[in-house]
Amino acid sequence: MTQPTTSPRALPAGAPAAGGMRFYLTTHKRHWLRLTDVPLFLKSEHFDRAVKWDVARGPYAIDSGGFMELKNRGTWTRPPRKYVDDLRRIWEHVGPYDWAAQQDWMCESAIINGGTFQGQHFVGTRLSVAEHQRRTVQNFLELRSLAPDLRIAPVVQGDCVPAYEHCLELYDKAGVDLRREPVVGLGSVCRLQSTRKGAEIVTAMAAHGLRLHGFGFKILGLERVGHLLASADSAAWSSHARHRPRLPGHTHKNCANCIDYALKWRERVLDAYLTSVPGTALEAAA
Template sequence: METFYLGAQPHWLGPDSPLPGKIPVCVPRGRLTGRATLPRATRRWLLDSRGFTVLSRKQDDGHYARWDITPQQYVRGRPRLRRPDRPHGSRSSMDWICEGPVRANTGFEILEHLRRTVISYLELRWLDPTLPIFPVIQGDASLTVDHHLHCVDMYEQAGIDLTALPLVGVGSVCKLQATARIVDLFAALHHRLGGRTRLHAFGVKAQGLAAIAPAVYSADSQAWSKQGRATVKRCPHPDSGVRWEANCPIAAQQWFGTVLTAAARTIPAVWGRQVHTYRRRGNAGLLFEDLEPATAPPTTGERIASAVRVLLPEDTESELAAMLDDFSRVHSDQARAPWPTTASRAA
């Protein structure tokens, strides 16, 4: 693992941060909402789209959970983050988390979450190719690792070479850390992508990194703050300058060191043997037989129509809007051949 992003508050980005400059930070999008100004970033940082939080709860009127902003708002609503004096920032796409409780809130099946995840990345890149937005590989690995591999297939079908990108996220994995499934998942991704992709593990901390650190380029977690809020509460460090342990920079630095120590336990040679064991026992062909064939991803023409349509006002009645809606509807109704499963491809 090259980088671990410590979950932090926005003011920890700048020159007045209580953290040493060598510690990268991850800031959730919600923490930036409504702020008139932002500090000048003096360290590497990552912006989390806040997808898990948004999609984990239904709307106030009881309707299914949906993203609380549009792709245009995500790209254009924070021009301050795009200024060149705030370098080293990467932003995750508006992915659709695939864990069971989240799917219950959205009302969608896993394959629809995968489809929306891929389309989200395509839309965001189309809206502003200059932003350092990275895609996320989604799936529910608690059921089968083939969901994530299927998502990789969808990106490839859409013309996205994940091995050529600076960073690629892996989502819906934070609750797998105490299981062997997280090793299976990253071994499968390593095998599928040839070990040439810079993977970012969302929400993976010491326990998970102790097993998979050589397989990832980076990871992030704010578990130190949640732990302080749940257990210690009042800060016991007199020099921290804060009242609550959930905001304590001393506790954050100590926890950061613990994570790096855990990540160093598995050396690349050991990880290589784990991948070899994964391949030898035949998981690449056996775990994937029960996956339902997915609908083919949108064609290039459909993606263009969808992307152009979202740029128009929602209440527009222009001839162009009607044509784009008709185009997307006709092509979505056409029967297209299902994709092969991973097992059938291997055969």
Template sequence: MTPTLTAPAPAGAAPSPARALPLLTVPASAIPTSPAADVRRPVLFTGAPEACWLGRYRFPMLVSRNRLVRLKRKFPLAITPWILDSGGFTHLRMNGRWIVSAEQYADEVLKWQETIGGLVAAAPQDWMCEPDVLRLTGKTIREHQELTVANFLRLRELAPTIPWMPVLQGWTLGSYSTHLEMYAKAGVDLHLERRVGVGSICRRQNSVTIAVLLDILAQAGLRNLHGFGVKIRGLELSGDRLFSVDSAAWSYHASRENIRLPECDHAAADCRACPRYAEHWHTDLIERALVTWPEEHHPAHLN
């Protein structure tokens, strides 16, 4: 039986009328607190703006399909584990639908797995459920969820050797519960998957809202969650509920704060596309005990 996702609340407690969250209204006692320093930390995959970084730097990365399709002949040989992002948000924003077939995408990923190596997870051609995306596609949350499940099943059929990562999509807490049930009815036990992505969270502005969702998913037995675009506050609140995360916040931070490392010799005015700063940011989050390395790729094992 698939667990129903229900917001935790103490007996007799009423939700505070002052806290209206996009997912649900919760009492303060239901908000997860920052975990202790000795609990599990997620592996961080830093968002990389260029695919060539995979062959040059050792910190784990997330690379978008939108970057990889630009490569025609020369592919990097990965020296670090990486996750493939399908670029779905940009694709749906531009086209209102997926115009790349599952067959084409599966062929692309098989080629990248063979030529680049190091691929530990590949996102499907999922359908995000943010309200602005729904307006563009003209579809409902349920339709997006059904299309996401169907695409995952088709990709797994076309390319079973690829480590496809199913993605839970939704917007309200109840809609995530519905999508969990859809996967179960399709014969996919998300508890047994290596990673399960949690979609439509990276553009939410309320980290507490996301923390409540992740806490409830973890209570439902999902300890293999991957958070897309999780912010630092999100890591502080719910890092122990996640198996892995990705983030390109380093680039935004370098741009917003006009950061340029003194040792950098690139022509750009700041380090928004600088691998040295990305690595510095990655290391800083590890030293702050917010994230960790994959055990088999820890720097101590690579010397």
């Protein structure tokens, strides 16, 4: 199989088209990259054991896997240099990705304090929100130093609007102008997106002129603040499929890992989004 040889520096950063939102379908099935040209969102660790590589037909972006890393281990176990090597390997074998998220430190209470929530156990980092923010900014600086040519996206973190504002200040003091970045991840809003607090955070960050990516967005979140985002991703289709009848003619137990179901779900979400936010555009490739 011929591998892409284009250098990351040779192409413009893969940001959504002006005036539109790119909606990524989140999946752990990396072979979907060869099956559809719909934008996909995959975790970097899903490529760790890859032997056969599938060249991407369409746009895709890479998640660093930070939530599970901090949830299960309470710290990052993959060194930044290893992460950079992994990103280069993905680029070379799969093709140019839009961007890859940095190794950020989420600020949800469960991540920091630990405990059991909705049946999931969190070990807890036992650190402060401020320390999580400091480590997030420091990681981005290290990754950019190691690989200035790679499309690594910074992430802003916090647990309330003043905390997110503080994170912006940390980036600014470090010499990083987030307004010049093709995309900026908005962390720790996945479970807040459809609430008033979540909407306040998204609105406040968008007011700074940032091209925001919303991690793990669902229908209600998109309806409320999707017009403020440059892009978003969602894996909600899988849990949706797990609790509903499988598609006609499908023989598996349910469609929780089914690309046909995922694509149909995505179409419904985007139709609902366009209906709920009149005048909003979606990128043609989305």
